[in-house]
Amino acid sequence: MSVLELEGVSRQFGGLRAVDGVTLSIGSGITALIGPNGAGKTTLFNLMSGLLPVSSGRIRFRGQDITKLPAHRRAKLGMARTLQIKQVFAGLTVLENTWIAARQRHRPLDPFRPAANDRATRAAAEAALETMGLEAMAGRQAGSLAYGDIALLEIAMALATQPALLLLDEPVCGMSPSETERTVARIRTLSATTDVVIVEHDMDVVFGLADRVVVLAEGRVLADGPPAVIAREPAVREAYLGEDEEAA
Amino acid sequence: MSALSVNRALTLLLLIALVAAPPLLGWMEVDFWLVVLTEILIWGLLASSANLLFGQVGLLSFGQALYFGFGMYGVAIGIDRFGLGLWPAMGLGIAASLGMAAVAGLVAVRLTWHYFAIITVVFSLIFYFLALRLKPITGGDDGLSFAAPPILDWGSLRLTLGDDATQYWFVLLIVVLAFALQARLRASALGRAFAAVREGERKASLLGIDVLRVRWIAFVIAGGLAGLAGALFALFGRYASATHMYYTVSGEAVVWTVLGGAGTLLGPAIGAALLILVREELSTVWEHYPLIVGALTIAVVVFAPKGIAGGWNLMLARVLGR
Ligand SMILES: Nc1ncnc2c1ncn2[C@@H]1O[C@H](COP(=O)(O)OP(=O)(O)O)[C@@H](O)[C@H]1O
Ligand SMILES: [Mg+2]
Numbered sequence: 001m002s003v004l005e006l007e008g009v010s011r012q013f014g015g016l017r018a019v020d021g022v023t024l025s026i027g028s029g030i031t032a033l034i035g036p037n038g039a040g041k042t043t044l045f046n047l048m049s050g051l052l053p054v055s056s057g058r059i060r061f062r063g064q065d066i067t068k069l070p071a072h073r074r075a076k077l078g079m080a081r082t083l084q085i086k087q088v089f090a091g092l093t094v095l096e097n098t099w100i101a102a103r104q105r106h107r108p109l110d111p112f113r114p115a116a117n118d119r120a121t122r123a124a125a126e127a128a129l130e131t132m133g134l135e136a137m138a139g140r141q142a143g144s145l146a147y148g149d150i151a152l153l154e155i156a157m158a159l160a161t162q163p164a165l166l167l168l169d170e171p172v173c174g175m176s177p178s179e180t181e182r183t184v185a186r187i188r189t190l191s192a193t194t195d196v197v198i199v200e201h202d203m204d205v206v207f208g209l210a211d212r213v214v215v216l217a218e219g220r221v222l223a224d225g226p227p228a229v230i231a232r233e234p235a236v237r238e239a240y241l242g243e244d245e246e247a248a
Numbered sequence: 249m250s251a252l253s254v255n256r257a258l259t260l261l262l263l264i265a266l267v268a269a270p271p272l273l274g275w276m277e278v279d280f281w282l283v284v285l286t287e288i289l290i291w292g293l294l295a296s297s298a299n300l301l302f303g304q305v306g307l308l309s310f311g312q313a314l315y316f317g318f319g320m321y322g323v324a325i326g327i328d329r330f331g332l333g334l335w336p337a338m339g340l341g342i343a344a345s346l347g348m349a350a351v352a353g354l355v356a357v358r359l360t361w362h363y364f365a366i367i368t369v370v371f372s373l374i375f376y377f378l379a380l381r382l383k384p385i386t387g388g389d390d391g392l393s394f395a396a397p398p399i400l401d402w403g404s405l406r407l408t409l410g411d412d413a414t415q416y417w418f419v420l421l422i423v424v425l426a427f428a429l430q431a432r433l434r435a436s437a438l439g440r441a442f443a444a445v446r447e448g449e450r451k452a453s454l455l456g457i458d459v460l461r462v463r464w465i466a467f468v469i470a471g472g473l474a475g476l477a478g479a480l481f482a483l484f485g486r487y488a489s490a491t492h493m494y495y496t497v498s499g500e501a502v503v504w505t506v507l508g509g510a511g512t513l514l515g516p517a518i519g520a521a522l523l524i525l526v527r528e529e530l531s532t533v534w535e536h537y538p539l540i541v542g543a544l545t546i547a548v549v550v551f552a553p554k555g556i557a558g559g560w561n562l563m564l565a566r567v568l569g570r
Contacts, residue, residue: 051454070453070458072458072459075456080454080455083450088448089443089447089451091447096440100440100443104455105456108437108441109441111436111439112432114432114435118437157455158455161455
């Protein structure tokens with residue numbers, strides 16, 4: 001059963017086809033989306049999450065056509081995502097960040113009841129922090145966290161919405177090797193309860209985590225299959241993995 | 249002792265001092281300050297409406313005078329033309345400002361930053377000129393003056409605005425209630441949604457927050473608060489005039505907010521109090537007193553970017569070692 005289905009999805013920026021007729025069924029487990037810089041991975045996430053409208057094509061999420069829905073409606077349906085350029089509510093505390101995320105499922109615009117009295121939301125917010133190992137920082141201002149912790153907080157916020165599908169855009173980018181290792185372990189844990197699509201450049205992370213790898217190049221799906229098969233594809237090695245080795 | 253409890257204690261002290269002001273000022277034989285203090289309360293309430301948008305939701309409105317004006321004319325027209333009592337007239341003023349904000353908000357909240365600021369000014373200018381033109385309704389240049397109906401008239405118990413102390417307590421009661429409502433709002437889920445939209449609207453929408461709707465709600469509440477201030481101001485002066493709908497009034501509300509501390513509960517009122525006191529003290533002595541206002545504002549913005557209340561909170565945090 002696929003959670004998310006894309007049918008001929010395209011997005012044009014002027015003359016550039018950043019995403020060009022992508023047809024994909026995102027199933028269960030962890031799907032890695034790889035491809036060289038500028039392949040259209042972030043743009044595809046923007047189309048899935050509703051930050052950008054498609055130029056053509058259809059998107060279905062949990063059986064519902066969401067092509068025309070704004071981002072907040074998709075989030076309410078159970079889609080969560082993190083941004084490639086990490087963003088949290090910098091002026092609020094770490095706990096307030098996940099609290100806001102967790103509260104969106106239950107009377108989010110209640111103007112009267114004090115937020116501090118909402119025990120259930122607080123518990124959910126704390127649980128999300130715990131999953132990402134941030135519970136010790138709950139009272140800190142989010143903007144004062146180290147870069148790696150901000151990335152973790154962003155994932156915690158996404159998790160606090162209790163998503164059915166989680167889109168992670170380069171989650172370990174900028175993290176130290178030990179942070180990366182811990183984050184990978186946490187992503188593996190959370191994938192037990194939610195389906196994940198991860199955009200990642202670190203091939204150790206990709207092949208260590210993914211149940212399935214989709215390769216994107218110039219806005220098109222170049223290859224799609226289990227990691228072991230993808231690693232052997234000549235076209236993939238040439239278009240992407242080769243380039244990666246050069247860069248390394 | 250936490251910063252929160254220090255601020256709570258100070259707020260309580262301020263409240264006690266404000267309640268006791270009429271006899272206190274009388275005892276010090278400076279009764280005329282009571283009227284100034286009444287005006288400060290009203291302008292502080294207007295500033296808080298600009299602060300709700302700017303400090304809490306991150307929208308800089310230069311058009312709060314429009315809703316202030318609707319509250320003001322609502323009261324004046326209600327009393328002068330429809331013969332309403334004080335409370336129904338206030339209700340009319342607030343309803344008019346809420347309605348206007350609900351309509352203008354539909355357009356304004358789609359814009360941010362300077363575009364939002366510009367559209368709010370444009371709306372208020374349109375209605376400023378309309379108010380000048382629609383002489384039969386608004387009195388045009390001359391404005392509308394009226395005799396204020398009693399606050400309460402229960403047989404032997406009759407409270408009127410004619411008595412300065414009664415008028416002051418009446419305004420104080422309503423302003424305190426309006427600030428209490430705002431305190432409640434800040435602490436609610438909606439208040440946190442405001443903060444989320446201010447801190448990052450893209451992130452907020454990805455978490456499921458309907459950003460436009462949240463902004464619109466804030467816009468309408470802010471319009472209602474400005475309308476309440478305008479209604480009180482009309483009762484205070486027994487008069488409504490387009491002058492108080494001009495964009496300079498909106499601008500003052502923003503300056504008071506920034507000076508006092510955008511995003512804090514009482515900062516805007518503190519800013520209003522300070523600048524009105526400066527005006528009262530200096531305008532008779534020196535005609536170029538706005539220079540001092542300007543210098544003061546620049547000094548605060550440079551040395552305490554979060555305004556007086558923000559600077560105070562920072563200092564408090566440092567002193568209490570956090
Ligand atoms: N908002 C935008 N406007 C114009 N061009 C864009 C925009 N977003 C992305 N692009 C272009 O689309 C292409 C794909 O970008 P992106 O999706 O960010 O790639 P990736 O995430 O795979 O590195 C790039 O050529 C990029 O310059
Ligand atoms: Mg990208």
